[in-house]
Amino acid sequence: MVKYDVNIKYKHSPYYLAGFINACIMACLIPVMSLYAYQYLGASSAQLSVLLGGYSLSSILYAIVIARIVERLDRHKIWLLGISLMASCALILLSNTQNYLFAVFIMSILFAPFHTSTSLLMGLAFRYFPREQITRVNARLMATISAAWIVGPSLAFYMTEHLGFNVFFYALGVVLVLLALLFYCLPISDNTIAKFSNSSDEQHVQTCDANPSDPVILTTKKANDITDYAFLWPPIMLFTLLSFAINLYQHLMPVYFVKEGLSVSLVGILFMSAAIVEISLITRCPSLLSRFSYHQLFIIASVCGIAFFMLLPLSQNTSYLFLLQTLKAIMYGIMAGLGVNLLQRLLPNESTFAVALYQNTFAMGMLLAGFAVGAAVQYLPPQGLFSISAAVALLCLIILLLFRRAFTVAAHADDIKD
Numbered sequence: 245m246v247k248y249d250v251n252i253k254y255k256h257s258p259y260y261l262a263g264f265i266n267a268c269i270m271a272c273l274i275p276v277m278s279l280y281a282y283q284y285l286g287a288s289s290a291q292l293s294v295l296l297g298g299y300s301l302s303s304i305l306y307a308i309v310i311a312r313i314v315e316r317l318d319r320h321k322i323w324l325l326g327i328s329l330m331a332s333c334a335l336i337l338l339s340n341t342q343n344y345l346f347a348v349f350i351m352s353i354l355f356a357p358f359h360t361s362t363s364l365l366m367g368l369a370f371r372y373f374p375r376e377q378i379t380r381v382n383a384r385l386m387a388t389i390s391a392a393w394i395v396g397p398s399l400a401f402y403m404t405e406h407l408g409f410n411v412f413f414y415a416l417g418v419v420l421v422l423l424a425l426l427f428y429c430l431p432i433s434d435n436t437i438a439k440f441s442n443s444s445d446e447q448h449v450q451t452c453d454a455n456p457s458d459p460v461i462l463t464t465k466k467a468n469d470i471t472d473y474a475f476l477w478p479p480i481m482l483f484t485l486l487s488f489a490i491n492l493y494q495h496l497m498p499v500y501f502v503k504e505g506l507s508v509s510l511v512g513i514l515f516m517s518a519a520i521v522e523i524s525l526i527t528r529c530p531s532l533l534s535r536f537s538y539h540q541l542f543i544i545a546s547v548c549g550i551a552f553f554m555l556l557p558l559s560q561n562t563s564y565l566f567l568l569q570t571l572k573a574i575m576y577g578i579m580a581g582l583g584v585n586l587l588q589r590l591l592p593n594e595s596t597f598a599v600a601l602y603q604n605t606f607a608m609g610m611l612l613a614g615f616a617v618g619a620a621v622q623y624l625p626p627q628g629l630f631s632i633s634a635a636v637a638l639l640c641l642i643i644l645l646l647f648r649r650a651f652t653v654a655a656h657a658d659d660i661k662d
Contacts (some may be wrong), residue, residue: 253378253429256384259369260428263388264363269331269416269423271389271396276412277351284409293614295348301390302352303359304604310360311367320368320596321428324361328424330360332417339413346361358420362389363603367504371628372432379530379585386580387526398558410515429596431506456632469519478643478650479586480605482542485640486579487609488616489549489633490572493556495617496629503626505559514569521573522580538586538650543644545578553630575637590655 281287281295314323334354341347366385374383403412494515501508532541552571559565583605587598620632644651 254373257382258426258430259365259381260388262382262423262430263362263365265419265423265426266365266393267392269420271392272400272403272412272416272485273335275397276400276409279401279404280409281344281347285342287344287349288422294349295344296614297611298348298565299351299356300354300607300614304607304611306357307363307600307607308597310357314364315594316366318544319369320364321430321432321608322369324364326425327357327361327364328420328427331355332420332424334358334528335413335417335420339410339417359444359603359607360600361427363596363599366599368430368432370588370595372430376390378588379533380527382584382588383526383530383581384485386584387523390523390526394519402431413627427628432459441652444509446516450466456598464480476587476601478647479583479590482499482640482643482651483579483583483602483605483608484612485636486545486549486575487606487610487641489553489636489640490576490611491610491613492616492620492636493553493572493630493633495613496633499621500626501558502627506560510516510562510565511614514565518569518573518576521570522577525573525577529578529587533582537651537654538582539644539648541578541582542651543641545575546637546644547643548572549575550634551642553634553637556630586653587653 277296281292285291287295310323314320331354334350336345337354338350341350366382368417369381369385370378400412403415497514498508499516500514501511513615529541536544548571552568553573555568555571556565581586585597585603587602588595591598591601616632620629624631
């Protein structure tokens, strides 16, 4: 069992700063990619789908492969430095080409590995911070992502409109170099083995009220075959479906406002207000584990999601819409605040891979939502646009009820300490 010196003062700020800057890169780049493809590359709708879809699929594959390699070699900082510098070079190349195929190559091959940076950063944090702090540290790192999406898109659209894509990509490239240096200077612990290894009282066993008939078995041994991860499928499905529901809602909200004759500018304000509430909830989620289990909190998230998507089209009153954002914030806040922690508890010896799995579930939900939005707009009336998300949230609730054991891990009081 790894012992941590209680006299050590662990440095949180460098990790939070790195997490925020890292998230800002993505929050600036992703929203303007469609505009970049149309205006700068002259891409068609089909070419845009290939560019964004190819990048999404490539980033998912890279995340799995890199996380597995780093988990075995334990060279997190070297990989963070490498993928950040490669991403910087990719953006500089992107600013100097208007060739569509070359841009697809750059995004899918050179920039896509940067998608793994959050997984590597949180894996490094898992090895540095003691057990009694890691749950809260994870939540705060996830909160930096929401904070980045408050400021990132507005800054990106302003820069591309007034300064152009060349300056925008060069600026991001410089920031990536600075981020790489910050990654390399992050404090690390001498104890690089997993905290939960070789300690029977820290193994993630099922609680006594779990249903013995559930075909879910947890283990602290490293898995070598995909079948060894069978116990992870219910959480993976849950996070993918919740991500799908949230991203589909975000795609359809502007369309709904247009069809209902409402001001589209209000959509951004609604998203921003929800993000502010989400940040507060994400950071507070670990303290809820003293009263509720992971399973109970995810049920609350699913129920809030069902209520949000069903109530959303009932009124276009501005105050009503702002009030409903609380339900959406609870749904996302619990998912983001506890999702990584749950997977790391289920895979205590593969913390980086656990974060990569969580990231990929969200990315896969985003990818599937992109395919579904066209069919929803074409075949559903305005009042029914959010019915798909409501049905998916209901499916999440069913998964939680059927596979209770998959979301039940032994809780420790240390999880809620600062």
